[in-house]
Amino acid sequence: MKYSRLTKQQLEELHPEFINFLATQSITGEEWKNIKETRQKVAEEELDVFSDLVWEGVLAQVTYLENISAQQMHLFHLTEKEMKLISVKVMNPEVDLRTAIGFGWFKKNWQSDFVEYLTASKAYTDDKSLDKFQLIQQGAVITKGELYQWFDKIIE
Numbered sequence: 001m002k003y004s005r006l007t008k009q010q011l012e013e014l015h016p017e018f019i020n021f022l023a024t025q026s027i028t029g030e031e032w033k034n035i036k037e038t039r040q041k042v043a044e045e046e047l048d049v050f051s052d053l054v055w056e057g058v059l060a061q062v063t064y065l066e067n068i069s070a071q072q073m074h075l076f077h078l079t080e081k082e083m084k085l086i087s088v089k090v091m092n093p094e095v096d097l098r099t100a101i102g103f104g105w106f107k108k109n110w111q112s113d114f115v116e117y118l119t120a121s122k123a124y125t126d127d128k129s130l131d132k133f134q135l136i137q138q139g140a141v142i143t144k145g146e147l148y149q150w151f152d153k154i155i156e
Helices: 008-013 015-024 029-038 040-061 100-109 128-137 146-155
Strands: 064-068 072-078 082-090 115-123 141-143
Touching: 008 015, 015 029, 015 040, 029 040, 040 128, 064 128, 064 146, 072 146, 082 146, 115 146, 141 146
Parallel strands: none
Antiparallel strands: 064 072, 064 141, 072 082, 082 115
């Protein structure tokens, strides 16, 4: 398995897609039930293959990721050739960017000496999708990129 198995909830939400996946392998509903009961390892392998297919599809379309902690924001723009980063660090230990109050403070004070910015870019390894997945595993979430785009305009 290249990525991680989808959770039970994710699999339930993708139930129609999973049925289609099984059908492409000529596995009927009755056969799937039998596989789950008598050949659990085979069933798990099918779930792993399906999970990897779903992840590949999702990761191919990811363009922006955000990883926000109490005092830092890591905003990623995943272009065709590289990963671009805008990093924001708040030097006020009383501010938690994950809260409405903390983010409100940031919106008022983003130009103050209590906020530092850093930009960087990095080429992908041989496996662009795995690079994206590792950022997600480290806590990043997929976004539409509004924050990144806002900062990008300000920094220019």
